[in-house]
Amino acid sequence: ASGAYPKRVKVVEVGPRDGLQNEKNLVPTPVKINLINMLSETGLQVIEATSFVSPKWVPQMADHTEVLQGIRKSPGISYPVLTPNLRGFQAAVAAGAKEVSIFGAASELFTQKNINCSIEESLERFEEVMRAAKEASIPVRGYVSCVLGCPYEGKISAAKVAEVSKKMFSMGCYEISLGDTIGVGTPGSMREMLAVVMKEVPVGALAVHCHDTYGQALANILVALQMGVSVVDASVAGLGGCPYAQGASGNVATEDLVYMLNGLGIHTGVDLQKLMDTGTFICNALNRKTNSKVSQASCRL
Amino acid sequence: MGTVPSALKHCLSYQHLLKEQLWIAEPPAAAHPAQEPQASGLPEYIKIVEVGPRDGLQNEKVIVPTDIKIELINQLSKTGLPAIEVTSFVSSKWVPQMADHKEVMRGIERHPGVQYPVLTPNLQGFHSAIAAGATEVSVFGAASESFSKMNINCSIEESIERFEEVTKSARNMNIPVRGYVSCALGCPYEGNVLPDKVAEVSKRLYGMGCYEISLGDTIGVGTPGSMKKMLEAVMKEIPLSALAVHCHDTYGQALANILTAMQMGVSVVDSSVAGLGGCPYAKGATGNVATEDVIYMMNGLGIKTGVNLCAVMEAGNFICTALNKKTNSKVAQASFSSGTIN
Numbered sequence: 001a002s003g004a005y006p007k008r009v010k011v012v013e014v015g016p017r018d019g020l021q022n023e024k025n026l027v028p029t030p031v032k033i034n035l036i037n038m039l040s041e042t043g044l045q046v047i048e049a050t051s052f053v054s055p056k057w058v059p060q061m062a063d064h065t066e067v068l069q070g071i072r073k074s075p076g077i078s079y080p081v082l083t084p085n086l087r088g089f090q091a092a093v094a095a096g097a098k099e100v101s102i103f104g105a106a107s108e109l110f111t112q113k114n115i116n117c118s119i120e121e122s123l124e125r126f127e128e129v130m131r132a133a134k135e136a137s138i139p140v141r142g143y144v145s146c147v148l149g150c151p152y153e154g155k156i157s158a159a160k161v162a163e164v165s166k167k168m169f170s171m172g173c174y175e176i177s178l179g180d181t182i183g184v185g186t187p188g189s190m191r192e193m194l195a196v197v198m199k200e201v202p203v204g205a206l207a208v209h210c211h212d213t214y215g216q217a218l219a220n221i222l223v224a225l226q227m228g229v230s231v232v233d234a235s236v237a238g239l240g241g242c243p244y245a246q247g248a249s250g251n252v253a254t255e256d257l258v259y260m261l262n263g264l265g266i267h268t269g270v271d272l273q274k275l276m277d278t279g280t281f282i283c284n285a286l287n288r289k290t291n292s293k294v295s296q297a298s299c300r301l
Numbered sequence: 302m303g304t305v306p307s308a309l310k311h312c313l314s315y316q317h318l319l320k321e322q323l324w325i326a327e328p329p330a331a332a333h334p335a336q337e338p339q340a341s342g343l344p345e346y347i348k349i350v351e352v353g354p355r356d357g358l359q360n361e362k363v364i365v366p367t368d369i370k371i372e373l374i375n376q377l378s379k380t381g382l383p384a385i386e387v388t389s390f391v392s393s394k395w396v397p398q399m400a401d402h403k404e405v406m407r408g409i410e411r412h413p414g415v416q417y418p419v420l421t422p423n424l425q426g427f428h429s430a431i432a433a434g435a436t437e438v439s440v441f442g443a444a445s446e447s448f449s450k451m452n453i454n455c456s457i458e459e460s461i462e463r464f465e466e467v468t469k470s471a472r473n474m475n476i477p478v479r480g481y482v483s484c485a486l487g488c489p490y491e492g493n494v495l496p497d498k499v500a501e502v503s504k505r506l507y508g509m510g511c512y513e514i515s516l517g518d519t520i521g522v523g524t525p526g527s528m529k530k531m532l533e534a535v536m537k538e539i540p541l542s543a544l545a546v547h548c549h550d551t552y553g554q555a556l557a558n559i560l561t562a563m564q565m566g567v568s569v570v571d572s573s574v575a576g577l578g579g580c581p582y583a584k585g586a587t588g589n590v591a592t593e594d595v596i597y598m599m600n601g602l603g604i605k606t607g608v609n610l611c612a613v614m615e616a617g618n619f620i621c622t623a624l625n626k627k628t629n630s631k632v633a634q635a636s637f638s639s640g641t642i643n
Contacts, residue, residue, distance in 0.1 A: 186601025215631030248635035258555035263524020293553030297586035
């Protein structure tokens, strides 16, 4: 049965970080800055700007300091940045960051392959960041990857997702974004996973980060909304392929998400036309076609 | 989030995942209690109506040779699909792609347990279809006057009269008739379409003897919000078991709309292998929702369809190769690492 929907949804734009990070072409710093500035004009309240990781690991984000210092910071908009450890956190704060994010995972193998340590060890690293962030009064958002499946382990138990989410929430993360990293989830597995996680973390502190690799993202988001989730991550133009499936798509497109929310009468504050214009800009700059179906369709009502 | 190349190297291959993992294989025999469709208010079984060979190919630019059409349908017949829309008995002047309707109808294998409906816009088309061996037909109405005029050159009322001739003959010959209502969630000419209008046209088609009414979001503009409102109005006039949804994915909303329909009890879904068929009203835009993506969602929900996803992907791979185009199915895109399976 379809329940009532939230009246408002906060859309967290991850294109400049999660999106660009998974694009093959390196994007020049001025283009990144312009992208974020354009996004700042659309009504989006949260725009993930960059990642303070070593350029050895993620060359696309090597210009993190320049980007964070170069963007026009609109009042009322938050520009969180990724900080995988204390060093990255300190560099981020020195560059002017006012909000940071940390990335956990619900899969041991994924954590090993991705950041070369166990889940437990990664949480210890995050404790350091949390302590420093608390002292500096910097809010921290927590991500949990692989919540509906892992490219190495396959099926992931909802209990494990709940366990990791609970730990990160208790550490002090104000919000936990649950990521379907390889997009294998369906409304069934989304519902099951959320039901278990919601026993440990209040629904008001939950967000969903769905990948559209199997075309399931909007259906999964719909179910999450029906269960009371009111924060949804998305990427302008659906930027960012899936590194685990060659040629496959990744993030759900912000335009398609906003189109659906508009149709449901849910308030987002986002101007769809301005968003589409921004998507056109970055796709031209990247010399690629958009992954947003709304953008592809030129017939308007 | 870590180095990409090493992740790709060490990752389980997707073919391995396909065989091993629940999310892509047949739905589990004993569904996990938390995933039982009844618990979440969803139907236990969804009938999938495959419209690729007709609706799909009709909207493809390239004219497909007859033998390719026949091979596609034969492959689809082996997937477990219960209904495959084969062709359209319209004048080749209007729809050149379907000019070989007789040859296709006569040339395909007819598998037991599979229905092979064909479109018949009028009595002449109906007789021609029956002569060629058709055992089920479809008629196409619209919830918009402008669309009706632009598409078939007559008013809704006039089209209803034409269809009544077809259903009368069909009744005499015990031939089931399926009714389609186009523009159920919006019209390329009129814009918004009133749910009550959709209900009214549906009621006329059902009243004249159509056993099922397929509600089509012809330009894909619908969202879960408008789908719900439209279905609420139609369900006042037509029993749920006689309703189907035919969603286009032009704005990426199809699966969310189908889910909404299923949550309201609809248990028949139209789709097109490989998402064949663009939208004739929006250049470059996509059209039909891909059968593969629909089945993937159903499998994940523990809903039975009887359809083998891998077999559908093979048929999709076949027709895309023949059409020299990329698939519109995201599941197929994610599953083929080099354009071939296994």
